[in-house]
Amino acid sequence: MKITTGSSLKIHQGKPTYQYLAAFTGTLTIITSGMHYGWPSPSLPKLLEQNSTMEVSTDEGSWMAVMPLLGAVIGALIVGVTVDILGRKRTIILTTFPFFAGWIMVAYAKSVTVLYVARFIAGVADGWAFTAVPMYIGEIADPKIRGLLGSGVSVTWIFGILLINVIGSYLSITVTALVSSLLPVLALLTFVWMPESPYYLLMRNQPKEAQRSLQKFRGLEDVDAELNRLTVAVRQQTHNTGKFLDLFAVKGNRRAVLVILIVRAGQQLSGTTAITFYAQSIFKEAGDDISFELATIIYFSVQLAMTMVCSSIVDRTGRRPRLLYQ
Template sequence: MSSAGGSKYQYLAALSVNIISISYGAFCGWPSSSFLELTAEDSPLDTGPLTSRDQGWVASNICLGGLFGTLLFTWLADKIGRKWCLMWMALPNLLGWVIIPFARNPMHLIIARFIGGAAGGGCFTVIPIYIAELASDNIRGTLGVFLVLTCNAGVVLAFVLGYYFNYAQVSWIVSSLSFVFVGCFWFMPETPQHLAKINKIEEAERSLRYYRNIKTNPAKELSEELQLELQKLRTTEKSDADADGDDNEATGVTWADFAEGKTRKAFLIGFGLISFNQLCGCFAMLNYTAEIFKQAGSSIEPTMAAIIVGFIQLLGTYTSTVLVERLGRKLLLLVSAVGIGLGQSAMGIYSYFQVLGWHVSTFSWVPIAGFSFMLFLAAVGLLSLPFLVISEIMPQKIRSTAIMLLMSVLWLISTCAIKLIPAFIESLGMHGTVFMFASLSFSAAVFIAVFVPETKGKSVEAILASL
């Protein structure tokens, strides 16, 4: 093997770990077609058709589960390591799917969604940490976007399966992904940084050699870059050994750790990105795809509309994986935020003209085009890249805690947005609601342009130094 190593095992690890995010994506997409069956007169539930109130709780409870999973699995990631924490996520992921076919009332579905959401909270918290700690600087962006790409693939999978199978059959089919995940991910080693952090330096070096595909080369034959990575692991071991004691240094994080200027700035940038990820309204509006198509006078049936939207998102996320290491994170985020605002503005103008009583049926394609344009550019940047950027800009010591706090904020905003959007539409109208989200999207563009650093190809140390 060349001393330069290779990246094939990093790609293999990223693909293996994200099998579970395919399953979580299917959780997100499951209500789209399943609610049509569960709200019908011949609903399979013993309590009869789902009411609108029940639908709201079943749909949004996945976010509350995500909040719980964020707290639980971030704690586990430091206690038992990234790998075994991720392995344990297969359990709630499997349980969430298995409960659904046996559900006899809305509460059973709410419990299933909460448990499945907990696995999702772990995915969006621990997988970015895992990838950031094993990936080379030159491919970290591509591997980081795999999380949202596979999640969107899961959404499309649920839409397509829901078109051909009933809600219980979909659950059984997707539940098999938990076993596929365990079978594939079982063979991946722990991340080098975590092993060094707990003073297992020899295992850390073996892990680094595995992920860099240099398992048999002696250190003196390695490239300068890889020798530097090995040296960093040994430095981590030394600083941990010189610390006061025991596990506190490895896992204890205090408020003082956030007080240092650059660390505080990194956290605030992450807070802004995560907040705008939800405040742009794209994720909340996804839950109203059928209503948007209906208002536009589209003849496309709701299940087919959902499939089309899912593929648009998937295409946008794939575009992000192709461009993220070429154009950089900041440019994609900026273009995404501006594009979302423009797409929403077109939708809002059409809706406002409808309210004024103007004859706009000739332009019924405008809201559909605006919605599709919005979702495509959202997937390219603002819905996919914040998770990558926050894992890149956070110092290693506070990375787990910071991502836990930021993801908790995301789940809370997401829950509120999904629950409150009907109230916004009622009080502001569809046009007012969309204009509100458009103004927040343009605000996100200003924030990104002013505060967000470019992280492409840079180490965490270099990124922090640039803040």
């Protein structure tokens, strides 16, 4: 085992099994989020049919599609408090309940209003999950696999969108929702056994628990060097807590905010959200020799494959080249 000098990280020789398990079980909630997000694609065409069991107008369908985005705003605002009070692990576990409730409401909805509420609740959970899960993974992952595990969030989200399009294309809305409700249950039953983030445990002044957590995640008994490094990092964060205005008052922060805004704006303005919501409707209107259901599945399969390729090489090529090449 080798320890480098200065501020360099310890080179670990343990087994990262728990890191992979925690990342996998934690991202089951992200799969559920992707399924809720992609639900309008196979479901709206069925709801808008003349023989639909529920009378839904085009405008109502549009609101139904974007309702999770409104809920996600609320969830993202709330989660900033819950991740520091309840912890990363408990917050992720908490998301399974509204995700499950959303699917059950969709399965037995008799009115558009119930579907609105169900989609909004799922959006709140989405805001929680997309903050807590990447934070948790970033805090438990060894630097050499952090990029791989972190990018797994994108992979599993796209997989969720693909999965709901496969299930929803060939099953009724009710059966699709009931089958989908198994995912948050599975997430709850598996992730509950994972350790809490050692970084959070140090924030709560629980060094013994943080040490045990780190030992599990690293597959090592001797984690003193990394534990000391995390302790120093937590102390620095505690004593140098930034304010919202610091994002704009500090030159380095302004540049970071600008980069994030440009990247996110480029992604959203490309129309990817609208395509995700209305993929089957778009392919249906376009017409082709293959069915619009199969065309949608092919589209999201290609998207998933490319996301997996990028995830597998991100630690070797870096983040910036991947953004430039896209």
